[in-house]
Amino acid sequence: MNMLPGPAQAAAIGLSIAFPLLLLCYARIAATGGSGRRFRLGCVSIIALYAIACIALPGQRHLDDVLGGLLLLGTALMLCYILFSLLAWGFTLTLLTALVQAERPLTLEQWAEAYMQGGDLGAFTHNRLKLLVGAGMVIAAGNRLAPTAKGVAVAHLVKLVRLSTGLG
Amino acid sequence: MSFAVGLVAVVVFALLAPALQLTARARAWSFGPVTLLAIAAVVSHGLGVTLGIFVVPQFQYWDAASIFGFCVMAYVFAFGAVYKSVSLDILLGLVDRPGRRAPLSEIAETQVPGLFQGRIGNLVDGGLVEPVGSHFVATAAGRTMAGHVGRLRRAFGIGDTSLYDFSD
Numbered sequence: 001m002n003m004l005p006g007p008a009q010a011a012a013i014g015l016s017i018a019f020p021l022l023l024l025c026y027a028r029i030a031a032t033g034g035s036g037r038r039f040r041l042g043c044v045s046i047i048a049l050y051a052i053a054c055i056a057l058p059g060q061r062h063l064d065d066v067l068g069g070l071l072l073l074g075t076a077l078m079l080c081y082i083l084f085s086l087l088a089w090g091f092t093l094t095l096l097t098a099l100v101q102a103e104r105p106l107t108l109e110q111w112a113e114a115y116m117q118g119g120d121l122g123a124f125t126h127n128r129l130k131l132l133v134g135a136g137m138v139i140a141a142g143n144r145l146a147p148t149a150k151g152v153a154v155a156h157l158v159k160l161v162r163l164s165t166g167l168g
Numbered sequence: 169m170s171f172a173v174g175l176v177a178v179v180v181f182a183l184l185a186p187a188l189q190l191t192a193r194a195r196a197w198s199f200g201p202v203t204l205l206a207i208a209a210v211v212s213h214g215l216g217v218t219l220g221i222f223v224v225p226q227f228q229y230w231d232a233a234s235i236f237g238f239c240v241m242a243y244v245f246a247f248g249a250v251y252k253s254v255s256l257d258i259l260l261g262l263v264d265r266p267g268r269r270a271p272l273s274e275i276a277e278t279q280v281p282g283l284f285q286g287r288i289g290n291l292v293d294g295g296l297v298e299p300v301g302s303h304f305v306a307t308a309a310g311r312t313m314a315g316h317v318g319r320l321r322r323a324f325g326i327g328d329t330s331l332y333d334f335s336d
Contacts, residue, residue: 001221005230027325035326064171064231071234078241082248088326091254092287093317096296096306100314105303112284121284125276128255137259146269147262154256155263161250165243166189167201 006065009072011053015046016076022046023084035088043077169224174232177216178239184208185243205247209240254283 005013023042026032032041050073054066086093098115099106106114112121129145132138137151147155162168185208192199199207213236220227250256261279262270288304291297296310306314321327 001217001227001229003229009230009234023324027323035324038325064228068171068228068231068234071238072230075234075237075241078238078245082241082245084324084326087317087321087324091283092252092290095284095287096291096310097314097317099297099304100306100311105300105305107302108285108288108304111288111304112281121280122276125258125272125280128258128280129272129275131255132259138262140272143272144269145262145272145275147259151259152263152268155260158250158256158260161246164186165247165250166186166193167247167251168190168193 006062006068007057007059008050008054008061008065008069011057012050012069012072012076015050015053016073019046019076019080023080035084039081039084046073046077170220170228170231171235173216173220173224173227174235175239176219177212177232177236180215181208181212181236181240182243184212201247201251205244212236212240252287254280257283 019042022045023038026038026042032038050069054061054069095111095115098117099111102110102114113119116123129138129140132151133140135150136148137154138145138147185205188204188208189201191197192201192204213233216232216236217229220229220232258275258279261275262268288297291310292299292304296307296313297304298307
């Protein structure tokens with residue numbers, strides 16, 4: 001068994017380790033925008049650096065080495081996105097931090113208010129619905145909501161994924 | 169050939185992971201879904217490497233690991249997206265209704281508060297929050313976790329609202 005990665009794979013492993021450090025650096029540059037945009041910028045930067053590494057590294061490139069490196073990089077980007085999105089958009093985690101920041105026991109209503117930083121759950125509902133409407137999965141007609149054909153297809157896909165992953 | 173061994177390990181993972189989730193629910197195991205995914209990944213990766221050592225004369229570990237890591241992370245990504253997404257829960261709630269329509273007020277006043285209470289239940293079950301009469305207070309473990317989350321959010325320049333920023 002050969003445990004040594006090829007040159008491109010080694011570059012991908014190094015860039016995977018550097019990716020969170022790059023996000024930390026971008027967080028200090030205001031021009032990189034909000035968290036979502038900053039993450040996308042980080043992904044583009046890392047992929048560009050990988051392409052440069054594949055060109056600049058000495059020796060002949062082998063397809064399996066380059067492909068393996070790309071897959072390793074993809075793995076790291078997905079793992080980082082899962083953790084980053086939990087921090088940035090995690091509902092349950094933010095509920096916990098809101099309760100701790102309040103520094104006193106809260107009733108359910110007070111907790112909802114603390115979570116929304118003065119707003120209410122209606123504002124939270126609108127925020128999440130804006131995502132569904134923006135993605136073309138739900139349409140709002142007057143005061144009523146209905147899924148589009150795309151929304152129905154996504155809902156069926158979600159059910160299939162839940163079933164096939166054992167979530168029921 | 170090493171890539172093929174990685175793919176065999178992916179198939180083992182895709183069969184083992186849901187089987188573990190279903191068994192855990194049926195037998196009321198105390199392991200969480202994420203722990204079960206990690207167990208499935210370690211076991212299937214171990215089996216893949218063992219197979220590679222015995223079947224492939226020049227087994228390239230990183231070729232097999234790259235395709236295995238990528239596919240498993242894509243699985244975890246899909247699992248995480250459908251596991252506890254508020255937006256998708258709202259979409260599924262709409263699709264499952266007779267007539268596939270609902271007033272916005274009903275979602276804001278019934279479904280979302282239900283999701284809110286469900287997440288509070290998760291925090292209580294996880295020992296991060298405890299109910300005190302009609303109030304809720306963070307436990308020592310909850311305060312520690314909130315501290316870690318706050319530090320990470322500050323380091324990565326992430327806000328603490330968990331709301332989507334559509335200007336992003």
